[in-house]
Structure formats: C-alpha cells, structure tokens
Amino acid sequence: MFKYLKQLTSLVAMVAVLFTFTTETMAAKKSKTLKNTQKKGFVRCGVSQGLPGFSNADAAGNWTGVDVDVCRAVAAAVLGDASKVKYTPLSAKERFTALTSGEIDILSRNTTWTLSRDADIGLTFVGVNFYDGQGFMVRKSSGITSTSQFKNGISACTNIGTTTELNMRDFFNSKGISYTPVAFEKADEVVAAYDAGRCDTYTTDKSGLAAQRTKMSNPDEHIVLPETISKEPLGPVVRQGDSVWEDIVRWSLNTMIEAEEYGITSGNADMMKSSDNPAIKRLVGAEGEMGAAFGLDNDWNYRIITQVGNYGESYKRNIADTGILPDRGPNELWTKGGILYVPPSR
Amino acid sequence: MKLKKILPQFLTLLFIVLIFGFFTMNAQENMDTRGIEFGFGFLKQEASFDIQFSLIDYDGSKSYARAYLVGLLNTLLVSAIGIVLCTILGVVIGVARLSPNYLINRTASVYIEFFRNIPLLLQIFFWYFAALRALPMPEDASLLLGTSYMTIKGLYTPAPIWNNFDVFLISLIVSLVIIFFFNRYAKRKQEDAGIQYPKFLISLAIFVIIPAFTFIFGGVDLQWSFPELKQLAKTSFTYEGGVGIPPELIALTLALTLYTATFIAENVRAGIQGIGKGQKEAAASIGLTPGQVLKLVIMPQALRIIIPPTTNQYLNLTKNSSLAAAIAYPDLVLVFAGTAMMQTGRAIEIVAITMATYLTISLSISLFMNWYNKSIAIKEK
Known part of the structure; x- marks a missing residue:
C-alpha cells in the first residue's frame, strides 16, 4: 500500500510543477x-x-x-x-x-x-x-515578349503556399486563359522543372525570378516579362x-x-x-x-x-x-x- | 488484492489524461495569447487556388472542403493504381525468383536487391527529374501505339466520349451479378454431382456479350477524341483534346510500384517456399496437373502466409504516396496540408484532419485485408 502512496505523491508533485511552469510563463509574458x-x-x-x-x-x-x-x-x-x-x-x-x-x-x-x-x-x-511584384519568366526562344501573348493550355510552374498561387489564378481568370498550375514545395524543384521544359512559364515575385535566373543552366536563354501582376510588399x-x-x-x-x-x-x-x-x-x-x-x-x-x-x-x-x-x-x-x-x- | 490490481491501472489512466489535458491547455493558452482561433469554419471558405490535376470538378472558386476532396481522391488514385501494379509485378518477380532457370531467377534477385535498398524519395526524384529530362518536348514526340504521345509535359492519350454511358454501366453490373450466380451454381453442381463447367470461359463470355449487346440495342456509342498538337508560342507546344496524364503521376506510380513490388516479391517467395514439398508430391500423386497443383494445393496455403505481410506493404505504399509533395503531384499532403494550410494558417486543424484521414485509409485497408485473410483461412469442418 505504501508503495502506491509514494507513486501518488510523486505524480501530484509532477502535476504541481507543470502548473507552476504555466503560471510563471504567463507572468513573464510582456517581453x-x-x-x-x-x-x-x-x-x-x-x-x-x-x-x-x-x-x-x-x-x-x-x-x-x-x-x-x-x-x-x-x-x-x-x-x-x-x-x-x-x-x-x-x-x-x-x-x-x-x-x-x-x-x-x-x-x-x-x-x-x-x-x-x-x-x-x-x-x-x-x-x-x-x-516587389509578381511577374513571369519564359524561354527567350518562345518569342513571347508580353503576357498578352499567353494562350489557352499554357502550363505555369510555381511554389505552393505563397500569394503567387492566388495571384496567378486571379491573373489567368481575368484574362480568360485556361492554364495548368504545377506547384512544388521547394523553389529549387520549381526551377529544375521549368528548366527541363515541364512548364512554359515560371511565375513568382520579380526579384525571385531575377535571383533564380542566375541559378539556371543557361540564364541567357530566359527573360522576365515586363508586366507586373500584383503588389508584393x-x-x-x-x-x-x-x-x-x-x-x-x-x-x-x-x-x-x-x-x-x-x-x-x-x-x-x-x-x-x-x-x-x-x-x-x-x-x-x-x-x-x-x-x-x-x-x-x-x-x-x-x-x-x-x-x-x-x-x-x-x-x-x-x-x-x-x-x-x-x-x-x-x-x-x-x-x-x-x-x-x-x-x-x- | 483487488485494489492492488486496479490502482496501477487507475494511476496510468489518470497520468495519460493529465498529460493530454496539459498539452491541450498549453496549446489553448498559447493560441489565445497569439490570437489564433480554433475551428473548422474555414472549410467552407473559397479556396481561391487552382489544382493541376483533379478527378472531380474543381477550380479555385470552390471551397477548401472541395480542395480536400480533390487531394484525397488523388491520393486514393495513386495508391489504388500502385497497389494493383505492385501486386502483379510482385507476384511475377516472386515466382521468377523461384524459377529453375538461372538467368530468370538471378535477374529477379538483382531487381529486388537494387530497388529495395535505395531510398524511395531518391527513386521518385530519379524518375521525375532524370527520366523527365530524357522525354521529348511535345513537338518532337513520336506516336505511341498509333494514338498517344509521351512528352515532357505528360502522357496524352485519346479520351473516350460516351453516349448513354449509364446504360453501359448498368449492363456491366448486370453481367457481374449473373457471373456471381453462375459461379455459385457451378460450384454446387460440382460438389453435388461432380460435374465441371469451364467456369472461366463462360464467365468471360457473359462479361463480353452482355455489354456488347448494349451497343446494338441500348443506343450506347463510343467515340474517341484524339490529342492534337497545339502551338502556344514559337517554340512552345502542348496537346489539346484527349486525356493528359501528368508526368508527376506517372513518376510517382512508377517509383511506388517498383519499390513496393520488391517487398511483395519476397513475401510471395516466402509463401511458396513455406509449403512443404510433400504437399506438392502428394497432389501430383493423385493425378493433378502442375497447374492444378499450384492453383488448388499450393496457392491456397501459400496465400495465408503471403497476405498479412502484404497488407503491411499496401499500407506502406499508401502512406509513402505522401512523398508526392516533392514532385508537385497534388495529393492530400500537397493540396491540403500544403497549400490550404498555408493560405488559411490553420495548422492544428489541418494537420489533425490529414492525420485522421490517413488513419482512416490505413485502417480500412487493414480491415479489408483481415477480412480477406479470414475468408481464405482453413475452415475446420
């Protein structure tokens, strides 16, 4: 019987410690x-x-x-x-x-x-x-120089979990263009997939496009289109x-x-x-x-x-x-x- | 004496309740101080993001709940295809491993050792990034089987266009019902009177003839829409019409199938080797053909050894399909625990829903396989 009493006391003590912890953190909340x-x-x-x-x-x-x-x-x-x-x-x-x-x-x-x-x-x-503002990157050889040349069926590589995904939808919807979003978790994979030709365009913040372009296998083959489709502070x-x-x-x-x-x-x-x-x-x-x-x-x-x-x-x-x-x-x-x-x- | 039994159990329970209580309180308090609310109301909000590939009608104007469903169905799709393919491949490789032909059984062993020992994520990356780069651009793709194109942007195949598809579907169901009753009848006849029907051939005939009739009398009509090359810009092409199967789905299915099949192959080999040699000899001695020996004596017993570990592999395959997030296949994790979580910021709710979903899928597969295992177990008479 004594054995269990000891277990019980230690348990009560543990619970007490846990509670003091929580109250203490609440008191020191300010800074x-x-x-x-x-x-x-x-x-x-x-x-x-x-x-x-x-x-x-x-x-x-x-x-x-x-x-x-x-x-x-x-x-x-x-x-x-x-x-x-x-x-x-x-x-x-x-x-x-x-x-x-x-x-x-x-x-x-x-x-x-x-x-x-x-x-x-x-x-x-x-x-x-x-x-910043969101823009599009395309291959130079495609001859596209403006987003107004985008056509139905275009595929766009981007990151998940960003405002980019939402802006892209707003942009293509307002232009009435049907598109295929290909969204990756990591930026490196987006770049790799776009570079391989999986997508016709790569969209993210323009600063991001400029930065990622330096990572491509041949940066000179790609251009960032002049249009900015969103505000990105x-x-x-x-x-x-x-x-x-x-x-x-x-x-x-x-x-x-x-x-x-x-x-x-x-x-x-x-x-x-x-x-x-x-x-x-x-x-x-x-x-x-x-x-x-x-x-x-x-x-x-x-x-x-x-x-x-x-x-x-x-x-x-x-x-x-x-x-x-x-x-x-x-x-x-x-x-x-x-x-x-x-x-x-x- | 009774107290001695109950007290430790009571204390354990109390301890668990307190721990859970502490974590819940802690989470609650921290969420309060940071102004985060808990609730599932967000599921009704407009998702406002699009998804690459969906089995049901979806676009960004639908709700988060709908986006969840899209992700769930995509997970189930890749799991179902993976389970079917890895079972077929696993059985073939498992049997090949036991082949007396040196070349065949060595090839099977090499395949198993190779694919089993490389991390799955690496294999997915290999199939997606390395194999993808080797595929042609849409404009350079050559015709496959006279109808399809395999390109860097995916596999484009003809799409069926049905007239009166519901009639055709009903005819399929009717033929399956008839086959079921026919088989029951045939079994009873064999047990009662020893008469054997060619069950397989007759079943196949029913399955083909009844649906075929609907084309003549039911107004059912099937046409195909073929993919056609479309120019998007000077050097940018895609295909229109037909069905586009994304390369992400193909790469993921390939990787999951090749990886999981190695484990199933080993289960199959173990199952067959687990049956005593005497069984085979005894079956042969009563005049059964080698095919009948395998079908009537070896396999029913081997299956009992094969099924339980194979269930585990099916569960693994389903859970591993969540690696899809790495290559942009819009499964449950990418769509719901990824984009939706980011856009709503509801981390606790969404992770809880996702965990509950995987748990439900896994338990369902488990229950089904346990039921199947029981149905083939030895029934003592």
Missing part, C-alpha cells in the same frame, strides 16, 4: 522574446532555403542578403554583435508555423504582407524591406502578442532606411556623432534616450549602422553588386523618386 534572446545570446531568425540577394548561404555557411541584414541589425541592437544570429532555412509552407510555434523569433524571408496573414494567423508584419514578421519585440524589429529596419536618408553610413557613423543635426545625432545614439523605450542602451542604433550599414549599403552589397536587380526602382528613398518612406526616429 518574453527579448528576455529569452538575451539569455540565449543569439537571435533566432527564419530565412529562405536559398534566394540570392535576400537570404542565401555560401559554401562556408555564411548567410548574406537584405533579409539576413534585418536579423543582423536586430542582433546588433539587442546583443551588441551582428553576427550573433542563428539562421533556420524554411520552406514557404513551414515559415509561419515555425514562427507561431516559437521555433524562431523573426521571420525575414521575402514574405508578402497581406491582410489575412496579418490579421488571421497570429502574425504581425513590422514593415517593408522590399517592394515583402517584410519581416514577428509573433503576435509581444509588442516590445515587434517595436525593436520595426525600428531596427527603420533605422537602416532613415540612416540612408540622412547619409549616415557604416564608414562615417563615428563622425556623425558630433553632427549639428539633432535628427542625425539621435540616429547614432548621441542625443535623446531612444533605446530606453525598448529596454535597450542608447547605442543600439549606432551599432546597427556601424555593423550592418544603412539600407542603401545593404541593397548595393546584396542585390545591385551581385547583378540581380541593379536598378533600385521603387526601392529607392522617397527623396530620390522611390517609395521608401519611414516614420522619424524621435
């Missing part, structure tokens, strides 16, 4: 992500499985790209070192589950901001780091319910864009600390208490600029110099004819 990140010593960042210019790993496993730079900026702000990021490559299908389940803390993976994603599934979009995403963390990621991105606006670069940030312009001084931590609101020190934005650079530097390094999209198009500052416009840091 849990920041606390956990500082405790772990690295930012957990979800990226793509390899999209040149946005998030791509080289042979040595170093990640580069404009999406990667957002995570590096957050690491610089929160941990003081831009290299303290743990990258998790995710397929389009896995990305939101990985974020909502807490496997990663930032999803920076060329993800389109839409109403249903923002409102419905426990996500919060913090901004736009690339304005791409940006970083965080879990709903941690507004402090959300603010940190949002303002890390904003800092990069605003730094470019004021001409602050990784090279001249030190000099800018003694600038006459208060707006510039605020951006390099020389005036005001900008970090306090997040529970960070005052040099958080200075570190972002010195370690990662401003948005223009990031774009040039990752997208322009690699030959993917040398022309910045809409991703130019509002002062230079683009649509990049962020609220002021003050």
Whole structure:
C-alpha cells in the first residue's frame, strides 16, 4: 500500500510543477522574446532555403542578403554583435508555423504582407524591406515578349503556399486563359522543372525570378516579362502578442532606411556623432534616450549602422553588386523618386 | 488484492489524461495569447487556388472542403493504381525468383536487391527529374501505339466520349451479378454431382456479350477524341483534346510500384517456399496437373502466409504516396496540408484532419485485408 502512496505523491508533485511552469510563463509574458534572446545570446531568425540577394548561404555557411541584414541589425541592437544570429532555412509552407510555434523569433524571408496573414494567423508584419511584384519568366526562344501573348493550355510552374498561387489564378481568370498550375514545395524543384521544359512559364515575385535566373543552366536563354501582376510588399514578421519585440524589429529596419536618408553610413557613423543635426545625432545614439523605450542602451542604433550599414549599403552589397536587380526602382528613398518612406526616429 | 490490481491501472489512466489535458491547455493558452482561433469554419471558405490535376470538378472558386476532396481522391488514385501494379509485378518477380532457370531467377534477385535498398524519395526524384529530362518536348514526340504521345509535359492519350454511358454501366453490373450466380451454381453442381463447367470461359463470355449487346440495342456509342498538337508560342507546344496524364503521376506510380513490388516479391517467395514439398508430391500423386497443383494445393496455403505481410506493404505504399509533395503531384499532403494550410494558417486543424484521414485509409485497408485473410483461412469442418 505504501508503495502506491509514494507513486501518488510523486505524480501530484509532477502535476504541481507543470502548473507552476504555466503560471510563471504567463507572468513573464510582456517581453518574453527579448528576455529569452538575451539569455540565449543569439537571435533566432527564419530565412529562405536559398534566394540570392535576400537570404542565401555560401559554401562556408555564411548567410548574406537584405533579409539576413534585418536579423543582423536586430542582433546588433539587442546583443551588441551582428553576427550573433542563428539562421533556420524554411520552406514557404513551414515559415509561419515555425514562427507561431516559437521555433524562431523573426521571420525575414521575402514574405508578402497581406491582410489575412496579418490579421488571421497570429502574425504581425513590422514593415517593408522590399517592394516587389509578381511577374513571369519564359524561354527567350518562345518569342513571347508580353503576357498578352499567353494562350489557352499554357502550363505555369510555381511554389505552393505563397500569394503567387492566388495571384496567378486571379491573373489567368481575368484574362480568360485556361492554364495548368504545377506547384512544388521547394523553389529549387520549381526551377529544375521549368528548366527541363515541364512548364512554359515560371511565375513568382520579380526579384525571385531575377535571383533564380542566375541559378539556371543557361540564364541567357530566359527573360522576365515586363508586366507586373500584383503588389508584393515583402517584410519581416514577428509573433503576435509581444509588442516590445515587434517595436525593436520595426525600428531596427527603420533605422537602416532613415540612416540612408540622412547619409549616415557604416564608414562615417563615428563622425556623425558630433553632427549639428539633432535628427542625425539621435540616429547614432548621441542625443535623446531612444533605446530606453525598448529596454535597450542608447547605442543600439549606432551599432546597427556601424555593423550592418544603412539600407542603401545593404541593397548595393546584396542585390545591385551581385547583378540581380541593379536598378533600385521603387526601392529607392522617397527623396530620390522611390517609395521608401519611414516614420522619424524621435 | 483487488485494489492492488486496479490502482496501477487507475494511476496510468489518470497520468495519460493529465498529460493530454496539459498539452491541450498549453496549446489553448498559447493560441489565445497569439490570437489564433480554433475551428473548422474555414472549410467552407473559397479556396481561391487552382489544382493541376483533379478527378472531380474543381477550380479555385470552390471551397477548401472541395480542395480536400480533390487531394484525397488523388491520393486514393495513386495508391489504388500502385497497389494493383505492385501486386502483379510482385507476384511475377516472386515466382521468377523461384524459377529453375538461372538467368530468370538471378535477374529477379538483382531487381529486388537494387530497388529495395535505395531510398524511395531518391527513386521518385530519379524518375521525375532524370527520366523527365530524357522525354521529348511535345513537338518532337513520336506516336505511341498509333494514338498517344509521351512528352515532357505528360502522357496524352485519346479520351473516350460516351453516349448513354449509364446504360453501359448498368449492363456491366448486370453481367457481374449473373457471373456471381453462375459461379455459385457451378460450384454446387460440382460438389453435388461432380460435374465441371469451364467456369472461366463462360464467365468471360457473359462479361463480353452482355455489354456488347448494349451497343446494338441500348443506343450506347463510343467515340474517341484524339490529342492534337497545339502551338502556344514559337517554340512552345502542348496537346489539346484527349486525356493528359501528368508526368508527376506517372513518376510517382512508377517509383511506388517498383519499390513496393520488391517487398511483395519476397513475401510471395516466402509463401511458396513455406509449403512443404510433400504437399506438392502428394497432389501430383493423385493425378493433378502442375497447374492444378499450384492453383488448388499450393496457392491456397501459400496465400495465408503471403497476405498479412502484404497488407503491411499496401499500407506502406499508401502512406509513402505522401512523398508526392516533392514532385508537385497534388495529393492530400500537397493540396491540403500544403497549400490550404498555408493560405488559411490553420495548422492544428489541418494537420489533425490529414492525420485522421490517413488513419482512416490505413485502417480500412487493414480491415479489408483481415477480412480477406479470414475468408481464405482453413475452415475446420
């Protein structure tokens, strides 16, 4: 009889432990992500499985790209070192589950901001780091130069689980063209199938098309058609319910864009600390208490600029110099004819 | 004494309930804090994505529930074709493995060892990507059997166009019913009076003659629509008319069949070898022909050894068909646990439905095979 009593007590103890655990996590809810990140010593960042210019790993496993730079900026702000990021490559299908389940803390993976994603599934979009639109790629030899030349029976390769799949349907329906969608889980397989001739066209975001074209067996044989069939504002995403963390990621991105606006670069940030312009001084931590609101020190934005650079530097390094999209198009500052416009840091 | 028996069971039960309770509560709480709601209402919403290949009428204006059905039917289709083909191939290879002809049995062994020991996903990729690249573009494809084209975009075959198809279908059912009763009658005659009818030939005749009559008297008519080459752009072609079977389905069926057949072949060999030599000799000594020995003595006993492990292989094939997602065959996992999950964000609900569906399919196959196994078991008289 005594034996079972002992079992029972241990069981009760276990249940008690489980309950204290749950109540404790509820109490520490407010800025849990920041606390956990500082405790772990690295930012957990979800990226793509390899999209040149946005998030791509080289042979040595170093990640580069404009999406990667957002995570590096957050690491610089929160941990003081831009290299303290743990990258998790995710397929389009896995990305939101990985974020909502807490496997990663930032999803920076060329993800389109839409109403249903923002409102419905426990996500919060913090901004736009690339304005994109969906386009089509075809073989040059086909002689197609515009989507108006598409005919009934065309087959289109794409990824599952993306807005691409939905836009494609809207586009072909509005034109009254019957088509065959061939949807793969991984981008590499889409490219392989299109390259082999399984599909007449390959559709995804235009930046994606430009990047994937560099992976084809013969890039010169393919062209991206001029038409853009959708708005695709791409940006970083965080879990709903941690507004402090959300603010940190949002303002890390904003800092990069605003730094470019004021001409602050990784090279001249030190000099800018003694600038006459208060707006510039605020951006390099020389005036005001900008970090306090997040529970960070005052040099958080200075570190972002010195370690990662401003948005223009990031774009040039990752997208322009690699030959993917040398022309910045809409991703130019509002002062230079683009649509990049962020609220002021003050 | 009784308490000693009940208490551990009670505690185990309590423990399991608490664990489940904890996980449910935890999930509930986390979903609440992140503003995720639980519910199946999304199934009625418009899916708004298209699917490459569907057995039923579907387009993006239909509901998620309909998209689920499309995925389910595609999974069942590839599983059914795979099960039939791998059974035929498995039996042939299994018997070939026992052939006294050195060349035949070595070839069978090499086939089994080769396909059994390479991971299935790799085989699917091989058939899809490597074999696909070797196929001609639509404009270069040559005619197969005078009617079909095998191209990189799929197999295009003539499509049947029926008139009064329902009459034809009814005639098929009627002929099957007649065959069933005829066989029962023939069996009774043999048991009572020892009269043997050529059962197979007569059944076949009924199966052919009755449906054939409907063409003459029932107004049934069958015509074929042949695939024709259509130019989409300067160097881009496709086929119109006829039926287009996607290369994804062909590659997946091939891979599943060739892989699973190796296991079935081994089951068949084990089943046949499991029957004592004495059985064969005894059957021969009472004057049965070799064909009759196999059909009446060896196979009925061997089947009892073959069926249970083969059931497992059927289940494996069905579950393995979910690897379809890798090559864009729109099965349940790709359509529902892929696209639909992504578009709705309802991960918990959709994964639960998908798991329940696979469980139901597997248990159904299991139940059917258990029933079949029982029906061929030795009936003690």
